[in-house]
Each structure stands twice: as structure tokens, then as C-alpha cells.
Amino acid sequence: MKKIVLMGNPNVGKSVVFSRLTGARVISSNYPGSTVDFAKGRMHIRGHEAEIIDAPGTYSLQASNKAEEVAARVLDQADLVINVVDATNLERNLFLTLELIETGKPVVVALNIWDEAVRSGIEIDYPALEEELGVPVIPVVALSGEGIRELVQRMDEVSSSPARPPVSDEEKWIRIGSVTREIQTIRHRHPTLRDRISLASIVPITGVPIAIGVILLAFFTVRIIGETMIQFIFDPIFDLYLPFVTALGNWLGPGILQEVLIGRLIDGEIDYVQSLGILTTGLYVPLGMVLPYIISFYFTLSILEDSGYLPRLATLADSVFHRLGMHGYGIVPLFLGMGCNVPGALATRCLDTRKQRFISATLLAIAVPCMAQLAMIFGVLGPFGLMYILMVIATLFIVYIAGGLVLARFVKGESYEICLEIPPYRMPDPGIIAKKTWMRVRGFLGEAIPYLFAGILLVNILYATGFLDWIGNLFAPVTAGLFGLPKEATTALLMGFLRKDLAVGMLIPLGMAPLQLVIAVTVLTIYFPCVATFAVLVRELGSIDMLKSTAVMVATALIVGTAMRVILLGV
Amino acid sequence: MPMEVPLISLAINQTAIVRHFIGGQHFQHKLRMMGIREGKVIKLLALQPLMGPIVIEIDRRELTIGRRMANHIIVETTR
Numbered sequence A: 001m002k003k004i005v006l007m008g009n010p011n012v013g014k015s016v017v018f019s020r021l022t023g024a025r026v027i028s029s030n031y032p033g034s035t036v037d038f039a040k041g042r043m044h045i046r047g048h049e050a051e052i053i054d055a056p057g058t059y060s061l062q063a064s065n066k067a068e069e070v071a072a073r074v075l076d077q078a079d080l081v082i083n084v085v086d087a088t089n090l091e092r093n094l095f096l097t098l099e100l101i102e103t104g105k106p107v108v109v110a111l112n113i114w115d116e117a118v119r120s121g122i123e124i125d126y127p128a129l130e131e132e133l134g135v136p137v138i139p140v141v142a143l144s145g146e147g148i149r150e151l152v153q154r155m156d157e158v159s160s161s162p163a164r165p166p167v168s169d170e171e172k173w174i175r176i177g178s179v180t181r182e183i184q185t186i187r188h189r190h191p192t193l194r195d196r197i198s199l200a201s202i203v204p205i206t207g208v209p210i211a212i213g214v215i216l217l218a219f220f221t222v223r224i225i226g227e228t229m230i231q232f233i234f235d236p237i238f239d240l241y242l243p244f245v246t247a248l249g250n251w252l253g254p255g256i257l258q259e260v261l262i263g264r265l266i267d268g269e270i271d272y273v274q275s276l277g278i279l280t281t282g283l284y285v286p287l288g289m290v291l292p293y294i295i296s297f298y299f300t301l302s303i304l305e306d307s308g309y310l311p312r313l314a315t316l317a318d319s320v321f322h323r324l325g326m327h328g329y330g331i332v333p334l335f336l337g338m339g340c341n342v343p344g345a346l347a348t349r350c351l352d353t354r355k356q357r358f359i360s361a362t363l364l365a366i367a368v369p370c371m372a373q374l375a376m377i378f379g380v381l382g383p384f385g386l387m388y389i390l391m392v393i394a395t396l397f398i399v400y401i402a403g404g405l406v407l408a409r410f411v412k413g414e415s416y417e418i419c420l421e422i423p424p425y426r427m428p429d430p431g432i433i434a435k436k437t438w439m440r441v442r443g444f445l446g447e448a449i450p451y452l453f454a455g456i457l458l459v460n461i462l463y464a465t466g467f468l469d470w471i472g473n474l475f476a477p478v479t480a481g482l483f484g485l486p487k488e489a490t491t492a493l494l495m496g497f498l499r500k501d502l503a504v505g506m507l508i509p510l511g512m513a514p515l516q517l518v519i520a521v522t523v524l525t526i527y528f529p530c531v532a533t534f535a536v537l538v539r540e541l542g543s544i545d546m547l548k549s550t551a552v553m554v555a556t557a558l559i560v561g562t563a564m565r566v567i568l569l570g571v
Numbered sequence B: 001m002p003m004e005v006p007l008i009s010l011a012i013n014q015t016a017i018v019r020h021f022i023g024g025q026h027f028q029h030k031l032r033m034m035g036i037r038e039g040k041v042i043k044l045l046a047l048q049p050l051m052g053p054i055v056i057e058i059d060r061r062e063l064t065i066g067r068r069m070a071n072h073i074i075v076e077t078t079r
């Protein structure tokens, strides 16, 4: 089968062109480097089926990072190359174009983002460019589909030619310079409102307040949409479901089966949060409590991404994150992790080096509570006063910063300086946002739900068989001796590996003093991620690095727990 | 009098012309690929605090680069 490969710089609209050609759903984002894996799809050309590949963005064929290596490898198998070019940034894009033509593969150039070029006063004489390059050049607006049909038609025109003798980079730049001078005219224009907003959001005096505002607004949006969905969609559904499980429970009667499937009855009734049965809590917590927030979270994130704000946020955040051994994009996993650690863990991919990813993942697991956990922390400590909640948050914040400073020093490997392009602000396309949100939610359902479900099952079995208590006794000296907590809290801490949020709930009946609760909740957050995050991290970091990361987590929990005992309890 | 200085020493909103780079082939290649090339007009837009990165404008595009990099880009000012 014929292989068609899409090649182009990062953020030029390759993924949008890909979806246009295949009808497939791929993620497009308005920030460079968002496609690391490549997507494959099928399309029909004149009755023949062809495979089409969306390669990672690359500035040139002389690969300088992982994504570019992948792109170069994908190119090797291509029978035809569609070179997607950003018309608003022609000069820089043409370097890759020249390199591609040099390989002798048949090349068609899609001059994308043509609409924006026209709007911003950039005129490109594309027939002249076509003549100059010797390959078809077609203006395209991938977002609306304009020009795509012509692009497909003209793919027939090209055929492979023998590879040309390579020209030096120097000569390429000279040629590009003279070509662009000839075929491109840029009309001078006054700074638009968009330019001014762009500038305001990267200059620190205005940028930092804007960033704080955007983050607060984002969290507010997540909450409002999440709560609304729970109130009007998810809770009503579970209300309808209640009579059925109740009937099932009655039918099963007391016994191990009821214990595992339905769980304990609270005041003679099923309590979706505390019963801990697979068919009650096991369904309700992931689907009724977490999923609505995940949906609203991804929705909000997709808007942030597609508007082009994230690279600006990364620019502002870099001052801090670079010292923590990452770079500015490190704020993305942190931000995402507050929704759910699983997508946060996946987002560590947006960092460049092994060292950066290791630090980002470890700090995420240690110091970033997810939405479900935060809700429980508020629930447990809230009655005693806001101060206690702030103590937990402040401790986690300090641990994040201190942990980063330490890891930045001692983890081996490189941490490159930030180097990124700031794309123009764009109005997010509702269709793309909806698609993206859906794809990610589906991903979450696949990645996290099975683990959450398995976690509850395992806990129920361990609990019912008394195994959890047995292990609890084993670790009791640590809990009592180091952290100054009652021995019974150990079981809850162990449970935390499987379900952090539920574990927090298990602390309530122990009747601890507020300061003890603060310690317990903090240690619970730090010492391990939940099992779903753990599984994803093993895949992202590899088992050896994950082992090291786990050691850091446990050590941090011991140190912080002990320090808090000394400071808060004074013993 | 034209003067050659590292990019980092420009004042905010000052423009200059890129002259050369101090560093290996790989570094130079990377800069040129990002659109930072000899002869281009470059403008310093913002300096992030705490020795954070800088933001520049070149060919109507905004780029964020680290200070160390900016130290190794030599530009010519017109004053």
C-alpha cells in the first residue's frame, strides 16, 4: 500500500490536515511539540487505499531530538510527502521543504494557515513559489477544508526523482532569503489588539497577574461545570440506579458476596461513598464523582491549549521551574495533576529530557493531590477550620519546591534551557475542542477506571480477609513512633496506595486531634501515588526509574512526617 | 556608532541586528532553525525575573529563550 507522510515544522496544522484527509480524530493543539507519537490513518485516492502518517513536527531532517528522529525515520518509508508549511512563517518553514525536495521523494507543499497570512497582510505569490521549487504548492486552510481537494488532486502530478546532491545549510539559507524576497510581500501593519494582549501576557508585570487570573478562572470553570454535571446528570442517574442495587443487596443477603459487591450498609442503607462495594462505591466514586470533573477539566484544558496560552504560561513559569530541574512546560503536568494524577503523569512527556521527566513525575506523585483527594482533605479537615487545610497545602507546596531544588541538584542528566516559539492567539474551534475533550475522556476511561475498579476489589478482599490489619500491625511502629499517630491509622495509610480519597475517609472514625489529622493527610498524599498513576508512571519512566522515584517518595514521606510531628506535636 | 553586544544586554524594546553566535555547530543550527539568523532584526520584548528566560521578536514571531543562550547570541546595536 502506498504510504503518504505529512511532514512539517511543529504547530503548522499537520494534525488538522491529517484529520481532513482521513476523517480520523487526532489531537491538534496550538503549541509546538504536542504530537510526539505519530498517528496513522487511511484515505482513498482514485479508488486506491493509501496509508497516511502524521509525523511529529520537525524543523529539519538533521534530527536534534527524539521527535525529530522519529520524523526522519517515518520519512524513510514514505512514497509521497505532503509538506505542510505555515504561510505566516514561510521563510523558516522553507528549510525543511528544501531538505525534503533534496531527498528525491515526491513532494507536495500545502501552504497552510493561508487565512491568517491573508489577514495579517502577508502576500505570497504561490505560482511563482511553485515554479521556483519545482513541486506543486497549494494554499490551504486546513481548519475550514479550503484547498484540501486540490491538494489531493495534485498529488498525482508528482513522481520521485533521483536524490539531488545535498546543498550546504548556508547555501539553503541564501536561496531561501532570495526566494522569499522575490515571492513574498509583507505589508506593514499597526499592532493589533491581539498583538497587545500577546505582549501583555508575557511581560512579567502584567503577565503574572494575568496568569494567576487565568489559572483561577480555569479552576472556577472546572468546578462550576463539574458541579453542574453532577447535579443535573450524574446524581440523577445514580438515584435511578439505587433501587436496583438495594434490591440486589437484599436478594443476596448477608455474606461475603454482599460484602464485596454491595459493601457495608450505613444506617441500614447503601451509602455510595462509604459502603465500599464494587457495585456501589466502586462505580460511584470513579463515574459519579471523578468523571464529571475529569470531563470539565479536559474541556477547560483544551481551550487553554488551543487558544495558545500555554506557551506563554510556560514562559512565565520558567523562572521557577528551571531551578527545579525542569523548564517552563513543567507547569503543565502540575496543573493537569490537580485534576487527576493520571493525565498529569502522561503530560510529563511535554518535557525534553529524562531528568526533567523524572523530576516532574516524582514531584507530581509526591506533592500534587488530585481533585478527589482535595475534596476529601476539605471534608476531613474543613470542620476544624480552614487553617488546617492551609497547613496541608502549604506543606505540600514547600515539599514541591524543596524537592525540586534537591532533585535538580542530584538527579543525573541534562536539563536544557527553555526554547520555544510563542504561537499567535487563536480562537479555539468548538468542534475541535469537543473532539479533543471526548478523546481524552475516553483515554481516561481506558487508563484509569480499570485500575480504580481493581483497586476497590483488592481492598475489599484484603479488608474482608483481615490481611490489611495484619500488614497494618507490621508498620505500626513507623506510624506511631515517627509520625505520632494512632496505630490504627496505619491501615488507612496502606489503603492509600489503592485509593487515596477513600483512605482519607478512613481516618475520620479514629478520633484524632486536628494536628494529627494534618500529619496523616499530608503523609498520605506524599508517600505514594494511587495505583492508577503508579501504573502509568511505570510505563512513562520505565521500571528502574520508577523504583528510584518510589524510593524518593517513601523517603520524603518519612522525613516530612517526622518533621511535622516534631514541629506540630512538639514531641 | 554600531556596537556588538550579547543579546541579553539589550534594553527592553530595543532592536538590534543578529551578527553571530558563540557556540558549536549544533547550537548554531538550532538557533537558525528557530528563525534566529545572522542579519535578522531582533527586538527584546521581555526579561523574566529571577534570571528566567527572555522573550524576543523576530520576523513578527515571538520566541522564548533561556538566558544562557541569549548570552551567546551577539547582536549589533545601532547606537
Ligand SMILES: Nc1nc2c(ncn2[C@@H]2O[C@H](COP(=O)(O)OP(=O)(O)O)[C@@H](O)[C@H]2O)c(=O)[nH]1
Pocket: A008, A009, A010, A011, A012, A013, A014, A015, A016, A017, A027, A028, A029, A030, A031, A032, A033, A034, A035, A057, A112, A113, A114, A115, A116, A140, A141, A142, A143, A144, A306, A426, A429
Ligand atoms: N487560522 C488557522 N489555524 C489553523 C489552520 N490549520 C491549523 N490551525 C491551527 O494551528 C494550530 C496547530 O495545529 P496542529 O494541527 O496541532 O499542528 P501540528 O503541530 O502541525 O500537528 C491549531 O491551533 C490549529 O487550530 C488554518 O488553516 N488556519
Ligand SMILES: [Mg+2]
Pocket: A014, A015, A027, A028, A029, A034, A035
Ligand atoms: Mg500534531
